[in-house]
Amino acid sequence: MKKTPWHISGKLHVTGTSQFIGDSTPLPGMLQAKFLFSPVAHARIISLDTSAASELSGISAIITAADIPGENQIGHVIKDEPLFPESVIKYVGQPLAMVLAEDPLLAAQAVKLIELRYEELTPILEIDEADALGEWYVPERKIESGDVTTALSTAPRVLSGWIESPAQEHFYMESQRCDAIPQDDQRILLSAATQSTMEVQEVVSYLLALPAHKIIVEVPRLGGAFGGKERAGTIWACFAALGSYVTKRPVRILLERHEDILATGKRHPFKSRYRIGFDDEGRIRALDVQLLANGGAYADLSIAILERAMFHVDNTYHIPDIRIRGRACRTNLPPNTAFRGFGAPQGIYVIERLIELIARQLHKDPMEVRRINAYRHGDLSPYGQPVWEASIRDLYTRLEKISDYQTLRKQVDEFNQRHHDRKQGIAVTPVKFGISFTTALLNQGSALIWIYIDGSVSVTTGGVEMGQEVSTKIAVVVARLLGISIERIRVESSNTQRVGNASPTAASTGSDINANAARIAAEKLIRQLSEP
Secondary structure, three states, X not given: OOOOOOOOOHHHHHOOOOOOOOOOOOOOOOEEEEEEEOOOOOEEEEEEEOHHHHOOOOEEEEEOHHHOOOOXXXXXXXXXXXXXXXXXXXXXXXXXXXEEEOOHHHHHHHHOOOEEEEEEOOOOOOHHHHHHOOOEOOOOEEEEEOOHHHHHHHOOEEEEEEEEEOOOOOOOOOOOEEEEEEOXXXXXXXXXXXXXXXXXXXXXXXXXXXXXXXXXXXXXXXOOOOOOOOOHHHHXXXXXXXXXXXXXXXXXXXXXXXXXHHHOXXXXXXXXXXXXXXXXXXXXXXXXXEEEEEEEOOOOOHHHHHHHHHHOOOOOEOOOEEEEEEEXXXXXXXXXXXXXXXOHHHHXXXXXXXXXXXXXXXXXXXHHHHHHHEOOOOOEOOOOOEXXXXXXXXXXXXXXXXXXXXXXXXXXXXHHHHOOOOOOOOOOOOOOOOOOOOOHHHOOXXXXXXXXXXXXXXXXXXXXXXXXXXXXXXXXXHHHHHOOOHHHEEEOOEEOOOOOOOOOOOOOOHHHHHHHHHHHHHHHHHHHHHOO
């Protein structure tokens, strides 16, 4: 192979023949799910009367917390999240009951007949309020290096204040969905829109009180995810699995766009208070910052996201005296979750905003303030990790030259002086980003390769294809090692029966972990084929 091919599913995509979850014709007897979503952010449930809805002809089942055979718990890192609330509603859009019918319109009609009586409670919606009330999932986290108090007291200049970053909707093309198909011997096959087959298998296992080997999870492909199907995808797979377990029939869950936006978490909003000390040249002497993350009603991945935000507050800058504190706050919003960058953008935004404020106060070019604060070879990060091969200062010099930065900046300034209703800007933003999982044990992968008697090859890994071309990269690696064309290789869907205990396809590791696993497997095959 002399060049990398197009996306191996590209032809299917552009001809409209690629199959996503929910595209297939419903199986005979397949039930469609509709949900009663909470209309209030915080309330005590008085009663949930499903009798009128149950009497509607064609309704197969109405499922609530009482129907769960195992533990009513879908929290993974911190076990604080029920599948259905039993006594207290925690956010608008929280699923309270699931209606199953072959006709989704009929199921939606039945949802309207469910009578919910509740006593409304005062919700906590803002980060400040949650922090003041001590509503945190875990105690405050802290990273500290140097003597911050002394450095701030002796700094020639000090700025203090707040920096906020808002929530963000994932808006993947494919909404949350899952097909659950009962098998023999109490097994259930889940065709799930998830970035983590292992988590779906594990959580469904204790929800249904079944061993994990009876929960088969596969992911054909995803229509986008951006982190929104790492944890959140598990929730809807649990609903589908429960519905199929109770009715012994296939169940399809396919959220409409407005339902998806209502019921799912977003990027974590952050509010960060800071004090930063610097000199007249713009060199940062000290930084004291506290990050407050709005995690929503349940912990989800908020602790890990907060910690990763804390790890990225320094970005590409050496700050000799620094204190970073972080609190993940519980509010009455849908549980906020993973999103591209996994907390790093919120942390990086803080220091980049501060660089701009320093430059503005000193009437300096922000690029120069960035340059003089950049890491040098061997500097230590706030968490004690040496920064090797730190060429960022040289990169600024090269970038300034090849982009003709000074000319562009002059043109922008002149344009802004001439125009009052329109403005231009020019920005340079460096990034230091931690690739891979902070939890080191997740940085592993597995692969299964079959060579069939006709010479065609099947490859399965734990990697989930969601448009990022992980399948293409895996196929390229295997094709090059085996010395065959990529057309002779099929990269199969991720499936827990073929590759178990797979790490999530997340943390910018999907290709590195899974393609390397495929490489090792292919090399083993080559050795075996060469043996007499």
